[in-house]
Amino acid sequence: MEFKKIQTKSIVVLLATTMLFACEGNLNEVKQMANQLQGPQxxxxxxxxxxxxxxxxxxxxxxxxxxxxxxxxxxxxxxxxxxxxxxxxxxxxxxxxxxxxxxxxxxxxxxxxxxxxxxxxxxxxxxxxxxxxxxxxxxxxxxxxxxxxxxxxxxxxxxxxxxxxxxxxxxxxxxxxxxxxxxxxx
Missing domain, CATH: 2.60.450.10 (Lipopolysaccharide (LPS) transport protein A like domain)
Structure with a gap:
């Protein structure tokens, strides 16, 4: 049972870390797009x-x-x-x-x-x-x-x-x- 809890926690931490890096990547893409849009409308x-x-x-x-x-x-x-x-x-x-x-x-x-x-x-x-x-x-x-x-x-x-x-x-x-x-x- 203890092993299952540790395994579940590890999976949750792994998913959270993956999502964090994925969001950071998207944030950088959004910042790049915003920089490209600078200039006249x-x-x-x-x-x-x-x-x-x-x-x-x-x-x-x-x-x-x-x-x-x-x-x-x-x-x-x-x-x-x-x-x-x-x-x-x-x-x-x-x-x-x-x-x-x-x-x-x-x-x-x-x-x-x-x-x-x-x-x-x-x-x-x-x-x-x-x-x-x-x-x-x-x-x-x-x-x-x-x-x-x-x-x-x-x-x-x-x-x-x-x-x-x-x-x-x-x-x-x-x-x-x-x-x-x-x-x-x-």
């Missing part, structure tokens, strides 16, 4: 996306490539080859943003534009910087990087760091120098 090429509201075009986004990481814990979309976006106002005037790289964070609605960032407004005002953030939910732009603004009247403003509403009606520069033209008749 999808890749899109030659995007030409229109955003409409009530049948009216609000924006047009174009990019050679978009990587979608919406499966991540902090989801985002990346435009590694650059992006160009046209925004249309109520009167159909167009404002354009161009950059060499962009990333959109889905949860925070923060857009990070990098490399040769250019904004051209409908009145031909042009802003240039190497990096610019746009808080889409607050309609607010900001950067800590140097920037240059060229006004339609020829005025030029160079500075380092600013924040502004997206219409540039409220513009706060940390430091700036430039040439301003003032209409004395007004």
């Amino acid at each position: 999808s890749t899109t090429k030659d995007i030409n996306l229109f955003y409409t509201d009530s049948g009216k075009v609000q924006a047009n986004l174009r990019s050679p490539k978009m990587l979608d990481f919406s499966q991540e814990e902090f989801p985002y979309r990346e435009f590694p080859i650059g992006v160009e976006v046209d925004f249309f106002d109520e009167d159909s005037t167009k404002n354009t943003i161009i950059s060499d790289y962009a990333i959109i964070y889905n949860i925070t609605n923060l857009i990070d534009l990098r490399g040769n960032v250019v904004i051209v407004t409908s009145d031909s005002t042009e802003l240039n910087s190497q990096q610019l953030y746009w808080d889409e939910s607050e309609n607010w732009l900001f950067t800590d990087q140097p920037y240059t603004i060229k006004m339609p009247n020829g005025a030029v403003n160079d500075g380092e760091g600013f924040d502004a509403n997206q219409n540039f009606d409220n513009f706060n520069s940390r430091t700036n120098t430039g040439i301003q033209y003032i209409d004395e008749q007004q």
